[in-house]
Amino acid sequence: MILFSLDLLCRYLLVLEHLIIDNDQQQHIGTPNNKKQKQSVQNCHIEWYMNERDEILYLFTNFIKLDLRQFWHETERLEDQQIGNTIVDVCLTIIRNNQFSSRARTVKDYLSFILALTIGLFRIEEDSSMKIIQMLQIQEHTATIYSAAIICHVKHFRTDTLLERIINDICHICLSPSIIQSSTSNHSCRSNTSLSNTQTETNSSRTMAKLLDELSIHISDHLIIYINRLLDLFDSDCLQMRNCLLNVCVNIIRYCSSLSQYKELRGELFLLIIDQYFLDCNVHVRSHAIGLCMNLVESKLIPIKFYCHLTQATFERMNDTSCIVRKHAVQLATKLLKFNPYTDRFLPIDVMLDEYNAEMNKLIRLQKLLGQTLKIEDVPNNVNIINDNEQENDLDNQHVLFERIVEQQHRVCSMYSIDESLPSFEQYNAEMSILIQLQSKLNNCLPTNSDIEIIDDEEPSEKATRLFDNMVKQSKLVSYLHNATDFCNHLRRFLVKDTFYLLSSKVTSDVLEIIDFLVLWSTFESESAVYKKLEQHMFSLIWSNDKNISNAVLNAFKRICLKIDEDNTDEK
Numbered sequence: 001m002i003l004f005s006l007d008l009l010c011r012y013l014l015v016l017e018h019l020i021i022d023n024d025q026q027q028h029i030g031t032p033n034n035k036k037q038k039q040s041v042q043n044c045h046i047e048w049y050m051n052e053r054d055e056i057l058y059l060f061t062n063f064i065k066l067d068l069r070q071f072w073h074e075t076e077r078l079e080d081q082q083i084g085n086t087i088v089d090v091c092l093t094i095i096r097n098n099q100f101s102s103r104a105r106t107v108k109d110y111l112s113f114i115l116a117l118t119i120g121l122f123r124i125e126e127d128s129s130m131k132i133i134q135m136l137q138i139q140e141h142t143a144t145i146y147s148a149a150i151i152c153h154v155k156h157f158r159t160d161t162l163l164e165r166i167i168n169d170i171c172h173i174c175l176s177p178s179i180i181q182s183s184t185s186n187h188s189c190r191s192n193t194s195l196s197n198t199q200t201e202t203n204s205s206r207t208m209a210k211l212l213d214e215l216s217i218h219i220s221d222h223l224i225i226y227i228n229r230l231l232d233l234f235d236s237d238c239l240q241m242r243n244c245l246l247n248v249c250v251n252i253i254r255y256c257s258s259l260s261q262y263k264e265l266r267g268e269l270f271l272l273i274i275d276q277y278f279l280d281c282n283v284h285v286r287s288h289a290i291g292l293c294m295n296l297v298e299s300k301l302i303p304i305k306f307y308c309h310l311t312q313a314t315f316e317r318m319n320d321t322s323c324i325v326r327k328h329a330v331q332l333a334t335k336l337l338k339f340n341p342y343t344d345r346f347l348p349i350d351v352m353l354d355e356y357n358a359e360m361n362k363l364i365r366l367q368k369l370l371g372q373t374l375k376i377e378d379v380p381n382n383v384n385i386i387n388d389n390e391q392e393n394d395l396d397n398q399h400v401l402f403e404r405i406v407e408q409q410h411r412v413c414s415m416y417s418i419d420e421s422l423p424s425f426e427q428y429n430a431e432m433s434i435l436i437q438l439q440s441k442l443n444n445c446l447p448t449n450s451d452i453e454i455i456d457d458e459e460p461s462e463k464a465t466r467l468f469d470n471m472v473k474q475s476k477l478v479s480y481l482h483n484a485t486d487f488c489n490h491l492r493r494f495l496v497k498d499t500f501y502l503l504s505s506k507v508t509s510d511v512l513e514i515i516d517f518l519v520l521w522s523t524f525e526s527e528s529a530v531y532k533k534l535e536q537h538m539f540s541l542i543w544s545n546d547k548n549i550s551n552a553v554l555n556a557f558k559r560i561c562l563k564i565d566e567d568n569t570d571e572k
Contacts, residue, residue, distance in 0.1 A: 006083050009060055010090045016053040017093055020046055053094070057110040064117050084122025091115050092135055095142055108145050116152035119162055129165035133173060136207040143207055147214035160222055163215070167226045170208045174233055174241065205238035209245075216248040220255040223248065224262065227269075234276065242277070242285050249273055250292045257301050270306055274313045283322040290317065290328040297335045304341055305479075308486045311336055315494045323507045330502065330513035337491065337520055342484035346525040352488065356481045363478050366471040367409075367435060373464045408435045409475045495521070496530055503537055508546055515541075515552045522560045535560070 091111050119128045132146050153162045212230070216223055223230070234245055249269045256262035277289035293310060296302050302310060314336065317329035411431055502514040518531075518538055525531060542553040558564040 005063070006087065009056060009063070010083075010086045013053060013056055013060075013090050014093065016049050016056070017090075017097060020049045020053070021097055054107055054110075057107060057114070061110050061113055064114055064121075081122050081124055084118050084124045085127060087118045087122075088115060088124065088128050088131065091118075092131060095145055096135060096139065098139075098141070108148070112145050112148035113152055115146075115149040116156060116162075119149075120153055120157040120159075125162045125165050129162065129169050132166065133169045133208075136211060137173075137204045140207045140210065143210040143214060147211050147218075150215060151218050154219055154222055160225065163219070163222055164226065166211075167229055170212070171229055171232055174205050174208060174236060174238075205236060206240040209238065209241040209243070213244045213247050216251040220248075220251045224252055224255070224265070227252065227265070231272075234272070239282055239284060242280065242282070243288050246273065246277055246285070246289055246292055250296065253296065253301060254299070267303060267306065270303065271309075274306075274310055278313050278317060283325055286317070286320070286322070286325045287328045290314070290325065290332050294328070294332050294335050297332070297339050300339060300341075304483060307336070307341065308483055308490060311487060311490045315490065315498065318494070318498050318502065323509055326502075326507075327509040327513050330510070330517055333491075333494070334513070334517045334520055337517070337524065340487060342480075342487055344524070346488050346491075349485075349489070349492075352481075352485045356478070356485055359474065359478050359481055363471065363474045366467055366474055370464060370467040370471060373467060405435065405438045408438055409471075491521075492530075495534065499534055500537065503534065503541070508548055511541065511546075511549050512552050515549075515556050519556045519559050526560075 091114055094107075095111060115128075119125055132149075135142055136146060150163055150166060154160060212223075230245065230248065233241055236242055236245075249272065253266050253269055256266040273289055273293065277285055280286050280289065293302075293314075297310075311333070314329050314332045317325055318333075320326050320329065408431070499514060499518070502510045505511055515538060518534060521531065522535070539553060539557060542550050542557070544550050544553070
């Protein structure tokens, strides 16, 4: 009886849909006078049909909300999957015709809900997935409805069966090479066929991209499972698909920001954005990638260890051939400076190096004490890192040694599991030996005094645990200082090399954005000779023929010299 009722409702909905289509087509038949006479009558009919269809969809929604599984046995439900396919076909027909009434949003909600529950109740994910994908290839506007149906299915049934099928079908369609068959020998016919097929492929990828974009906004936690599959689409020729995958990456990064188990995935996606999409061949993709990174910087979702890498990649985009990309790159550099996690004022480089060396010396002392406690301090000094012809106090060599020590330190620290259990002595000894060989070289470049507290009469195991904990904390501090120094050096090099070029650019956007950057820079470091020279050149632009530039220089003068912020209404 239940299946019979569902079948009747489906048939009635199809009849109403055909009546709506037929009446709509008849309005365009006949002479102009007859069209006007028919139009009022046909409009009344169509309105009644659409209202009736909306009411039936409402009843259908309430009907299907019931747990229909209680009305049939398992075998019976499987045998009657045809009913489920019929319901899906009816919904797809209504969506395809796109004849929605004034309550269009409600009708779309009905349709997505009915689709989701029908697919789940009758277990027709495989058939429904291909039908949805085929519809998406024809009509781009349907992506919102279908994404809502997929999201509803995932949340209601707590399963990814439909989502998995959709993703696999999307990847299959977008990655399968198009085979153009032409039986005619006419060259122009083949060209037209190829052009049409290429256009179809582009439209298809665009609609798939829109669907994935919608899904990443609402169910990023489920898309994580299939991220490796989605990564296959990153080389797509479709502009919209690449932009969509950028959005997917950022949405997943946002979701993973507070979840330690996805720390590595977040880093991989972040590096993918910087290393691949900052260099994309399309200007819109490059600018979109930079814009998304700006949002991540403002939200403070950039891992500290990637901050310098992002800064360097940003400065490389300052020489981009596109003025749009250059504009966004300078904006990102301004955001990086404003929201940087290291400092609110740049110290002289010698002061920063002294602080770094002092903390590094403490770390080396801790590492040596730990090696002595574990009785592995007698390590052959056979690591040839510094050339014998080079001076031991060469800062470049210290820098190389430090990076290798930190890398090895992380490797040693990672050997400890979450429950703080120790690895085998042989395994630890091998890694620690490398670390001590590295630190013994660097120790010759650093002063020998240390402020490390040593407790007498302490058990070796307790002492090793305490030293290790202190060593981990100290290594984090040293890494932080190293990154801070590196970040400041990146910015100072940019100030010396590229800022003057951008100030002298004939493109207004270049000049306006670099002025904003220099205004912010003045709050970090205003006394250096390089900045003073740039400031003088910037103020000279007040005589520019471009009113936008002259106004920007005037506002910069107020903010730098008069300490007046134009954005603050009280100071105005």
